[in-house]
Amino acid sequence: MSDPKSYTVGWICAITTEYVAARAFLDEEHEAPAYLSPQNKNDYTLGRIGKHNVVISVLPLGEYGLTSAARVAEDLLHSFTNVRIGLMVGIGGGAPSQKHDIRLGDIVVSIPFDGHGGVIQYDFGKTLQYQSFQPTGFLDQPPTILRAAVIGIKAQYEMEGHNIEEATDEVLSKRPRLRNKYQRPDQESDRLYQSYIVHPFNGTDCNIVCGSDPAI
Numbered sequence: 694m695s696d697p698k699s700y701t702v703g704w705i706c707a708i709t710t711e712y713v714a715a716r717a718f719l720d721e722e723h724e725a726p727a728y729l730s731p732q733n734k735n736d737y738t739l740g741r742i743g744k745h746n747v748v749i750s751v752l753p754l755g756e757y758g759l760t761s762a763a764r765v766a767e768d769l770l771h772s773f774t775n776v777r778i779g780l781m782v783g784i785g786g787g788a789p790s791q792k793h794d795i796r797l798g799d800i801v802v803s804i805p806f807d808g809h810g811g812v813i814q815y816d817f818g819k820t821l822q823y824q825s826f827q828p829t830g831f832l833d834q835p836p837t838i839l840r841a842a843v844i845g846i847k848a849q850y851e852m853e854g855h856n857i858e859e860a861t862d863e864v865l866s867k868r869p870r871l872r873n874k875y876q877r878p879d880q881e882s883d884r885l886y887q888s889y890i891v892h893p894f895n896g897t898d899c900n901i902v903c904g905s906d907p908a909i
């Protein structure tokens with residue numbers, strides 16, 4: 694049984710797909726915790742990534758949003774009292790702009806910039822006609838240790854690039870069951886349609902229903 698006191702990083706996922714991906718990337722999975730707070734309602738996976746002991750949890754079935762995430766985080770901190778870093782890691786939608794062609798599958802890390810702390814609450818602001826989103830409040834910036842680590846990763850990336858392909862290939866070869874649902878889709882099918890296109894729900898080929906004209 695694992696000692697809850699030896700975990701310092703908490704990782705919260707919103708949906709099962711994210712939970713599976715998070716678990717698959719553990720270098721080593723640990724046994725269930727030796728004890729938990731009697732009030733605990735969370736499901737946990739324990740393990741190690743690099744030199745860090747990580748506790749991963751997920752929002753309960755059918756629950757979404759900030760309230761549920763806050764409840765999961767609180768339970769996690771009650772049971773794993775030495776957690777010092779909390780990460781919410783999730784799948785975002787594509788958000789392409791003229792400046793950044795962000796597609797599903799890209800990794801985006803928010804950083805403090807231009808007077809913003811780097812953590813933006815999506816419903817903590819207002820959108821006015823013909824104007825961009827205006828924040829009406831702010832959240833504290835992430836802890837120093839994470840902001841320092843981002844610079845470390847940035848420097849490493851500039852010098853050596855990343856090895857995301859290799860890392861995902863390695864995980865998928867260890868767990869071939871995941872390949873079908875979790876591997877990167879064929880580049881050919883990674884088409885970005887204009888936002889007014891309504892896609893079929895029943896899995897029909899987009900090429901047939903939505904068209905393959907590069908202008909749309």
Ligand SMILES: [Zn+2]
Nearest residue numbers: 892893899903
């Ligand atoms: Zn479509």
